[in-house]
Amino acid sequence: MNILIAEDEKDIRNLLAISLEEKGYTVFPAKNGAAAWEIIKTQEIHLAILDVMMPELDGFNLLRRIREVSTLPVIFLTARTEDMDKVLGLGLGADDYLAKPFSMNELAARVAAQLRRNHEYLNPKEPETLSLQYGELYIDKKACCAYLSGRLLELNPKEYKLLVFLMENPERVFTKKQLYNAVWGDDYFYDDNTIMVHISHLRNKIEGDTQSPEYIKTIRGLGYKLHKIGGSR
Amino acid sequence: MNILIAEDEKDIRNLLAISLEEKGYTVFPAKNGAAAWEIIKTQEIHLAILDVMMPELDGFNLLRRIREVSTLPVIFLTARTEDMDKVLGLGLGADDYLAKPFSMNELAARVAAQLRRNHEYLNPKEPETLSLQYGELYIDKKACCAYLSGRLLELNPKEYKLLVFLMENPERVFTKKQLYNAVWGDDYFYDDNTIMVHISHLRNKIEGDTQSPEYIKTIRGLGYKLHKIGGSR
DNA sequence: TTTTAGTTTAAATTTACCTTAAATCGCCGG
């Protein structure tokens, strides 16, 4: 895995580089945004760590440029909380951010999380299962159709995606945010309520009794999961 | 939180000790590496601040020795930049470093960051176990389900988190405050009673006889622990 | 015995969730 580090302070840059190399990553250090951009154009980079404030080309504008051509995962570093708000506010598509001072453990964890996430995204589930089944539910992915007890369900696109995602990962609890991420693709305009309404709609179409759902279970305080068939509770 | 300070210069050592004690930490000062090592072996230390140059046993070798037995967070202090490079170059696993002279605020921030980080999950090296087992208790973290003797337990979110935390650290005594921080997060207003009530609820669900609990033991004056199976008291 | 620490229960409060309806968005045809 190749990681780009754009950071103007030498000590921090070295600390980051060495720590990440220890973890087995290949590191490409850059001392300003312009140098970073050169590296991105010429190397295959899998994740970028950008300082917000840098000479030549600052983190914001570098990210903007990156986003014009790719969805490379980007983690922002910043010393000031106002910058943080700005990162979020601009909605430029930073995948994560970290306030200085931070610990190497923390950074390493975030890096691993981003790479893992991106990896899952790039290699979504084994050689494409084209149909899914769970109890009386059946999905034909080629035709994008869902059936309940052999009868076609009229699902809207979001409802369909939600159901597919849950059926691909049965028994596993997802937070609303995770579901939003999986179905909508990002989490910038995320709102709890949206997910809840869609879950409600979906239940109305697949559950016999929405009061005690057979398929989509609520795990209070956590999220939802596709529930084991025949299980209690 | 217990912090070890290994620093040979008396003035600096005292300054550090006093400042950190002011912030509410318990400080264990040592005037050389050998003394520090004795403290580490006998006390429960949560973070170590090591000077690089010390008589008897220098910071590098002390860290090496520490790393053979634990993942204790370590912050290095050094006056010379060459030492800094050495800290990094050796890849010994220092979590952070600080160049002298430094501000107390800076150090306090780094200390807090390390402790926070370490507290979030006590075993950052473990590749997160997805299931936990202890006696007749079993937890499936992916599905967020707890079972007793194969039967599903209906736990509330806080009860669930509490049980997970205890099962991830069996045999270790936690104060009520530590448990509270682990489950609720550090920055909520803490109240003894809350923890006690939740422990009570949890016991009602997992203990056959709440009068002589088999799993969650009370250690009077200290806190609670997940008790060794079959052990007495 | 007195004091302190822990347990338990029930009531009060807060939070999270569900549902419905209305508002908004985005696309297609006229």
Next chain:
DNA sequence: CCGGCGATTTAAGGTAAATTTAAACTAAAA
């Protein structure tokens, strides 16, 4: 460019469950 339609989001009110508070009780230490 406009109107209409389906899909999606926002908003509000209701409800149930989880959490906290409070108080009475019990056991252990001093």
